[in-house]
Amino acid sequence: MSGDDRHRARGVPRQAAGPGFGLSVARAPESAGAGGPDPTPDASARPAPAVLSLDEYARGVESGDRAVLGRAISLVESNRPEHRAMADRLVDRLLPRTGGAVRVGITGVPGAGKSTFIERMGTMLTASGLRVAVLAVDPSSEVTGGSILGDKTRMPRLSADARAFIRPSPTGGALGGVARHTREALLLCEAAGFDVVLVETVGVGQSETVVADMTDFFIAVMIAGAGDELQGIKRGLLELVDLIAVNKADGDNTARAAAAAREYAAVLRLVGRRDGGAEPVVLACSALTGAGVGEVWEAARSRVEGMRASGRLAERRREQELRWMHALAGERLRRLAFGSPEVAEATAKAEEDVRAGRLRPGEAAGKIVRAVLARMRAAKEDGP
Numbered sequence: 001m002s003g004d005d006r007h008r009a010r011g012v013p014r015q016a017a018g019p020g021f022g023l024s025v026a027r028a029p030e031s032a033g034a035g036g037p038d039p040t041p042d043a044s045a046r047p048a049p050a051v052l053s054l055d056e057y058a059r060g061v062e063s064g065d066r067a068v069l070g071r072a073i074s075l076v077e078s079n080r081p082e083h084r085a086m087a088d089r090l091v092d093r094l095l096p097r098t099g100g101a102v103r104v105g106i107t108g109v110p111g112a113g114k115s116t117f118i119e120r121m122g123t124m125l126t127a128s129g130l131r132v133a134v135l136a137v138d139p140s141s142e143v144t145g146g147s148i149l150g151d152k153t154r155m156p157r158l159s160a161d162a163r164a165f166i167r168p169s170p171t172g173g174a175l176g177g178v179a180r181h182t183r184e185a186l187l188l189c190e191a192a193g194f195d196v197v198l199v200e201t202v203g204v205g206q207s208e209t210v211v212a213d214m215t216d217f218f219i220a221v222m223i224a225g226a227g228d229e230l231q232g233i234k235r236g237l238l239e240l241v242d243l244i245a246v247n248k249a250d251g252d253n254t255a256r257a258a259a260a261a262r263e264y265a266a267v268l269r270l271v272g273r274r275d276g277g278a279e280p281v282v283l284a285c286s287a288l289t290g291a292g293v294g295e296v297w298e299a300a301r302s303r304v305e306g307m308r309a310s311g312r313l314a315e316r317r318r319e320q321e322l323r324w325m326h327a328l329a330g331e332r333l334r335r336l337a338f339g340s341p342e343v344a345e346a347t348a349k350a351e352e353d354v355r356a357g358r359l360r361p362g363e364a365a366g367k368i369v370r371a372v373l374a375r376m377r378a379a380k381e382d383g384p
């Protein structure tokens with residue numbers, strides 16, 4: 001039985017609007033007691049979340065309680081070893097209830113209209129009775145000291161919507177850490193009965209790949225530029241997208257957006273898919289007026305439903321899990337190898353020697369590797 005089937009068989013709480021779900025406290029799970037994320041950018045300076053018991057977390061999430069969901073996400077975002085251990089148990093326990101949502105990734109340059117688009121599509125979905133969670137992967141939040149993507153003022157209606165849950169990007173930390181937190185947050189949202197999970201990213205560095213690798217359908221929100229549409233688009237992105245939404249197709253800009261959409265469509269035909277999947281779709285839309293936004297959702301929904309029916313969805317998710325496994329193993333090994341004062345010292349010494357011309361790079365690298373091996377022999381793995 002696939003994860004999806006299990007999810008259905010167990011009757012994940014589609015009807016989870018039970019006690020507490022629609023309460024006003026749930027509007028701001030982030031500020032729900034000490035469990036919410038702290039605005040302090042320095043993760044090490046965060047106060048410890050007041051931890052619930054594993055049972056309280058699990059039952060709260062299962063019943064769709066957004067306040068508890070917010071606190072559970074804070075738990076998986078915590079870097080404290082004791083929280084990490086509990087977070088692992090929580091995710092394991094809830095795993096049978098995951099897999100049921102349509103997972104949609106959304107990227108686009110700053111100002112393309114991602115937040116406005118999510119507000120528009122999200123409220124459309126909640127109005128149709130679906131529950132929508134919004135997560136963000138924002139590698140730049142470390143620099144800006146706060147989450148631009150979590151800017152709820154751009155999503156005023158969705159923020160106040162009892163069927164929606166918006167979680168700003170965790171602040172600080174490397175992309176690998178942010179990716180893990182967001183993956184686990186996504187699973188928790190599914191266990192809480194959300195039908196659609198939207199994961200937003202601004203597309204800095206590798207964050208597009210990271211988000212494409214945790215979602216079923218990946219949307220790039222673009223805008224018509226002056227002249228050459230392709231200047232602003234990375235080839236790597238073209239290989240990842242399932243749909244390009246040329247936004248701001250309204251007013252004077254309508255014709256330009258339509259022309260840009262045609263250009264993108266022409267280019268996409270020339271670019272192969274990374275996974276040999278279905279042809280990407282290009283649509284023009286306006287997050288401002290709502291024109292075309294329903295079509296974007298319909299394209300995502302029908303593609304994902306089709307993949308679910310054919311078994312391709314389970315396959316895609318399995319492939320994502322494999323890549324994730326390799327990424328995790330690499331990350332853990334790197335930390336195990338380089339996370340010691342001895343290795344840092346050996347590395348600094350090797351750098352000095354190469355800089356001074358005392359050692360050739362190959363010899364110096366050998367010294368670092370020997371220090372790593374010595375550290376590995378002494379090490380005992382300290383958690384994920």
Ligand SMILES: Nc1nc2c(ncn2[C@@H]2O[C@H](COP(=O)(O)OP(=O)(O)OP(=O)(O)O)[C@@H](O)[C@H]2O)c(=O)[nH]1
Nearest residue numbers: 109110111112113114115116154247248286287288
């Ligand atoms: N005319 C028009 N303006 C839009 C549309 N969508 C968004 N905007 C405007 O574009 C600006 C940027 O929109 P956001 O939704 O904040 O863009 P974003 O991609 O989330 O930006 P970042 O969070 O900074 O990455 C805002 O002033 C919006 O009002 C649209 O469809 N048409």
Ligand SMILES: [Mg+2]
Nearest residue numbers: 114115148149
């Ligand atoms: Mg935004």
